[in-house]
Amino acid sequence: MHQPSRLILTADPSSGALDESACHRVRNIIETEPRWLAPGAAVQFETEASVTRRHIAPALSGLPIDINVVADCDRAKKLLVADMDSTVIEQEMIDELASLTGRRDEIAAITLATMRGDLDFKQSLRRRVALLTGLTTAHLEEVAAHITLMPGAAPLVSTMRANGAVTALVSGGFTVFVEHVAARLGFDRHFGNVLDVEAGRLTGRVFEPILDAMAKRDLLLDLAHECGLAPANVIAVGDGANDLPMLEAAGLGVAFRAKPAVRTAMLNSPTGAVIDHADLSALLHLQGLPSWGG
Numbered sequence: 187m188h189q190p191s192r193l194i195l196t197a198d199p200s201s202g203a204l205d206e207s208a209c210h211r212v213r214n215i216i217e218t219e220p221r222w223l224a225p226g227a228a229v230q231f232e233t234e235a236s237v238t239r240r241h242i243a244p245a246l247s248g249l250p251i252d253i254n255v256v257a258d259c260d261r262a263k264k265l266l267v268a269d270m271d272s273t274v275i276e277q278e279m280i281d282e283l284a285s286l287t288g289r290r291d292e293i294a295a296i297t298l299a300t301m302r303g304d305l306d307f308k309q310s311l312r313r314r315v316a317l318l319t320g321l322t323t324a325h326l327e328e329v330a331a332h333i334t335l336m337p338g339a340a341p342l343v344s345t346m347r348a349n350g351a352v353t354a355l356v357s358g359g360f361t362v363f364v365e366h367v368a369a370r371l372g373f374d375r376h377f378g379n380v381l382d383v384e385a386g387r388l389t390g391r392v393f394e395p396i397l398d399a400m401a402k403r404d405l406l407l408d409l410a411h412e413c414g415l416a417p418a419n420v421i422a423v424g425d426g427a428n429d430l431p432m433l434e435a436a437g438l439g440v441a442f443r444a445k446p447a448v449r450t451a452m453l454n455s456p457t458g459a460v461i462d463h464a465d466l467s468a469l470l471h472l473q474g475l476p477s478w479g480g
């Protein structure tokens with residue numbers, strides 16, 4: 187007897203890719219009826235855990251559609267743990283700060299290598315923060331004012347909270363921005379790294395201990411424990427290598443428009459999901475929740 191599962195297809199509705207024709211191709215393989223969760227954006231099929239992405243992918247080859255299979259058990263999660271930079275916001279804030287020093291290209295290259303998993307996070311962060319020495323608190327406010335939210339971030343947080351879940355923003359970025367984004371989106375909890383400031387200027391140092399990949403995972407486990415939840419009741423989302431341990435610890439770990447190593451790890455994980463095309467509201471659809479369409 188196979189465990190019941192759900193096959194979830196998600197897409198950017200403006201692509202027009204997720205339509206009746208796409209559903210028909212899938213129905214020919216798994217022989218169950220589609221149920222739309224959001225028109226053109228998300229549809230689910232009842233299936234069994236023995237059905238995997240590999241069975242479905244050839245039928246949707248070349249289409250910008252995300253294919254995920256999730257277990258039906260404990261599907262609506264009670265705790266959301268989200269990365270910030272390039273996940274719930276569209277920027278890498280350290281790169282935005284770097285553009286004020288005239289060294290954006292240099293710092294952005296280090297950020298990218300770090301998020302791909304090619305550099306040690308703590309060493310890389312210390313090195314990049316040192317390059318920001320002398321920037322003022324006015325600079326921090328200036329870049330904070332230009333933060334743009336990732337599409338789907340607002341309905342993800344508000345819908346999960348409306349369903350009784352706790353939401354936490356857990357970032358390797360800086361508290362000055364994490365607080366701002368957490369307040370805009372209504373996260374219950376937030377965590378980040380603290381920039382050292384003296385006389386209104388960055389000293390080029392970041393406070394220890396640095397919140398790195400293992401600290402993100404430990405925060406997820408601590409928050410779950412605090413809420414009286416098993417890790418199976420947690421959904422985590424991120425894009426970078428420093429998110430991987432927390433994604434692996436969660437009941438559902440979502441690689442969102444992620445770096446290749448993170449994407450591959452979640453593709454191959456039985457508790458992983460990969461979203462390349464849809465926006466963050468896809469995380470609601472993975473849980474069987476309709477979105478408010480925002």
Ligand SMILES: [Mg+2]
Binds near residue numbers: 271426
């Ligand atoms: Mg990130």
